[in-house]
Amino acid sequence: MSRLTFLGAVGEVTGSRYLLDVDGPSRPHRLLLECGLHQGGRELEGANAVPFGRLAGQLEAVVLSHGHLDHAGLLPKLVREGYRGPIHCTADTAELLEIMLVDAAFVMAKDLEWENRWRSRAGKPALEPLYDEDDVVRTLEQCEPHDYGRPVTLPGDVTLVFRDAGHILGSAIVELAIPSGGQRRRLVFSGDLGNPASALMKTPEKVHEADLVLMESTYGDRDHRPLPDTLEEFARVLDEAHADGGNVLIPAFAVGRTQEILYHLSVLYHEGRLHQQMVFLDSPMAIRVTELYARKHKALDPDDLRVLNVAAHGDPGQYLPILRLTRSVEESMAINRIHGGAIIIAGAGMCNGGRIVHHLRYNLERPSTRLVIVGFQARGTLGRQLVEGAERVRVLGEELAVKARVHTLGGFSAHAGQSELIGWAGAFRDHPRFYLVHGEPEAQRALQAALEEAGIQAEIPAYRQRIEL
Template sequence: MTITLQILGAADEVTGSCHLVTVGDYKLLLDCGLIQGSWRDEARNSDPFPFDPASIDAVILSHAHIDHSGRLPLLVKHGFRGAIYTHKATADLCRIMLRDAAYLNEKDAKLENRKRERKGLRPIEPLYTIQDAEAVFPHFQTLDYAERLEILPLAALRLMDAGHILGSALVELWLHSGKHDRKLVYSGDLGRSGMPVLQDPAIIKQADMVLLESTYGDRLHRDWDATRQELANLFREVTAKQGNILIPAFAVGRTQEIFYLFAKYFDEWGLGRWQIFLDSPLAIEATHAYAQNCDLFDDESSQLWRQHRDSPLLPNLTFTRTPEESMRINQIHSGVIIIAGSGMCNGGRIRHHLKHNVWRRDCHVLISGFQARGTLGRALVDGAKHIRLWGETIRVAAQIHTIGGLSAHADQAALTHWYAQFDPRPPVVLVHGEPVAKAVFAEHLRNTLAAPVCLPRYGETFDLK
């Protein structure tokens, strides 16, 4: 009986996770994410799937981030009729995030079609619509952590806490092959131990093959104490200069982690002297979803969020939902902290705030997460002297601070420790990493653990038998 794993996304890049598992006559997808990055990268989202969506029996969704969930509306639109198995909190977040992604698709298509109409060109269709996104929601079937479920006649599933974002899951998949089962473990995005808010990633000890992310496989994060001190120094320095701070932040995960840190160190970091704005409707909704699921947090974070269920987490925090409210922020030239999406600066309101601030020497931009190749955020991290926004060239005079210690992804040491718990060492297939990071991590695993490592090409198939 056939048991195979085919890599159909995130092979030599960080985004677009999508992996096809075949067991006998049944087909399962592990994630179905959007490709993010340059416009050339994102144009690939419109390409046909390399399989018939109607032939897929089920999807297992590791977590809600768009690079793992964002093509689900296309999958359903083109014929998928099965169940999408995921954690309840992930389903809650996806209802927010997929609607938001669809809204942006419709908005972008509308703006582009205005230009095309003036040029006499045919209009384009959005990648998918809000209606397409909402068609996904009836397919969700949710599981609790550690609950084992037979999802198909030849497959059983268990989700364990990945510690990455709310509801993120490690996937344990038992595949029945007649005489012997084969167990595939998929990391999704692996979180970090000892970080604020979420529980530490679960440890799994047995697998026949491991599909492992490698986002930071070539580096070590700054430890938490050093990161906390770095943030404290930054807020003291900028307060003295009366500048503004821009924080491009992922709406789900990073924003809520920043809020927790701001609440815990509010007095120590002198945050009462600032006006703090969360300028992202998506992040506002996601923050409410976090508050409703705080039983999944670690003990300290859960207690803090429960205390603020009926009161603001920060006394000087303002949620700005409308474009008019967002535009008014840019009339303030000092003393504001603006948290806005997108986290890689490729869209959203952060670009407007960059336009009004990044050319000023008293502006500070705090980069708090991974920046994919081809994104505006990556250009800022790499030291760009000028950026382009809406056809205008803007000088970068702001100070750019990269706070690597806030990352929600495990670094090389944490990835190695997590994999090292498997006994004996199963073959490990590295995905969700840029080529250099993957190659460095592969060599590290071979040298330190004698691990059998595979660096897959797009479309490559592995036989689990």
Template sequence: MAKLTFFGAAQEVTGSCYLLESPALGKILMECGMHQGGDAVDRVQDEKFDFNPAELNAVILSHGHLDHSGMLPKLVNQGFDGPIYCTQATRQLLRILLEDAWGLYERDLERENLRRERSGRDSIKPEYTEHDVEKVLRLCDGQAYRKAVKVGPDASVRFLDAGHILGSSIVELTLTEKGEEKILVFSGDLGNKTSALMNDPESPAKADIVLMEGTYGNRNHRSHQATLDQFRDVLHETWEAGGNVMIPSFAIGRTQEIIFHLGCLYHAGELDNWQVYLDSPMAIAVTEVYDRWLHIMDDEDVRCLNEANRESLREFLPNLRLCHTAEESMAINSVKQGAIIIAGSGMCTGGRIRHHFKHRIWKTENTIMFIGFQARGTLGRMLVDGIKEFRMFGDDFKVKARIETIGGLSAHAGQDGLIEWADNFETNPRFYLIHGEAEALDALSQRLWLDKGIKSEIPARGDCIAF
């Protein structure tokens, strides 16, 4: 009998973590994600494992985003020493993501310990080190899509394309217990079919258990054309107002999609005279990885690059300026108007975007454009919800900039896309809805039942099921 325990992203959007136990594979962890929002030191210190990492045989990772992978170094620090199965592209992206996260954690820890030293308090020891990050990368076993790989005495895994970000996967685990085959399918994060560069999510036909994400379980995105029209109109209106556009963007996926769409506007003669600044060393590095993997991406979008005689996303947008250093980032402050600033973090929990807010959020001619999900408790969510004033860097800031959400550029499937994916199974599996806020999962569960007759359950953290 297999047993599955939900340790994260259960009625919440971040911190994905699920423990699977079976005679067919021993103990395997699916995902090892970080909760997002708040100070890096607090996040890492507060994360606790409700299991012994040293007892795990392996980790299976659907994709590289930190809410799915960010606690891997801490897992290694506490004794995990097995393989980490993921796709080949995810393995390449993990180095960028985890090294960046380590740098932020190290700097925040140094600042916190300096404050503690001044007040006579004990310093905090790091929960993991740079050596743990390197060990995670050595343990990664990158696999091709659709190739069955043995992960236990009587278990195998296949990664199918989830269409979410580069390397993202739907995990298909096949277990054989006492001669009986059981299939668990974990959706990972399912992509939006209209996303630039990404292929449509694949649809496995057979499963006994399905874990399905429900980030947008309670709503749909705007149509693709309406989204692009809104995107173009907001840019033009801000240009006419003499302002600048700030785009808090996730380094993986959303940044590359924005560059692609800006490139399309440029080649259509519809980008006015904007100067575009990619102000994120991590996003720059990720974009280089995307360029190396263009051959596996959506054929139609790649053809747009080829028709423009461009072999990379960076070449596709000629007025793109890459800001590697802090000095290059600060130089943007002198640009009075006509700057599109793409900077992390995507939920405004840190990163260079907050420094651009400091100089521009209090000016009415400027626009902040959100293009991805904003989790509860983050500054991004508060701005989307209409906060008028907030505190940052020890100062109070009034929000006078225009706030726009371009929902159709999300990397996640909307409600209809999730239901369509769920309806493709031919074997009447048991559905468990995860990776979504409670109200989103409730709405998705109701639609699944009313529209398709699919029963589903919504586990809470710590719940355990047997199959």
């Protein structure tokens, strides 16, 4: 009998990882679905350092839903510890990984350099990185890209098919047909399901056949505000910041959220409603991803692109002329001399690192500043503290008073809300078993209750729980 073990994204949003022990025709096989980083505070992030042990040498294949680090960020560590098999993903995900993982290794090295200086002064041993750029190069060499809808045969006579999840470029719903107990069982993993109202992405595909479904529950406890209302609030916040003479800070994830925010700013600009004259995209990784999105316009929603009249030049500036791409550290530092009139988009999306932290240091104590939160903020992050109304926060070792106005615009989420999740789940025939993953406990319990009202039974798994397929 084939089995699945929950190794991550259980009772939390990040750290996606699921182990499949497959009852193959001649011998057992081990496959890994996802290999994500834990994000959100020291305790969670400490789990990233736990060795894979023998598993790295036992695995025969890895399957990846998409390129966000909480789903793919530990792949180079797995390779560093001995994994030499294929990494199956969509073609666009493979291109994103080249940007994401190189950046992750670079940031990790810089963070560790500062940490080890402190440890050296304290007489403590230096720490090793989870992985380095050489590990990333080997990881990318092991990626095997596939098109949506095309069956792929994996070890153990498992069949893999990717479906469009509508979340970010290349994101996929994973279908696996797995031998188990003399039958073939169909496992469907939602990955991260997109918000149908989001710009640029297509609507997530619905799947109808499954025996077992793993479904994300990030926003399982609520629906997002309607996008038109969110856009009006966004425009109002921008107007208020302009009137007050302040800057607008937008911590945004480099993949997906940044490109959507740029899209809406472009629409406002062409409608004559954007009063600011400077929009900074202050993230080398987000710049590269935005350029990739521009090149990959055929994979995006054609109706949204028609609004922008985007041609295939790969130049984001063609649809937002006031956009300035700040690649170097010096250019980023120069932004902090601007005390008002700028919109600054920078990572990290949860304010737990990256260039946004430096902009917070210079702007958070100004009442004229507007901080616009457009993505999920995990527990333990600076972003979560700000969303929850902290009056004082610690930034780069300095305690700051939060005088800026903080606005949370959930309508920009790239995740499906509760109603969309229930609708997606309701498309399955013959009542498959549902397990809720990728959610905090409150959101999971709320979604479980809402699904039950819709006639769908769902379980909430525990860490390391093993189930038979």
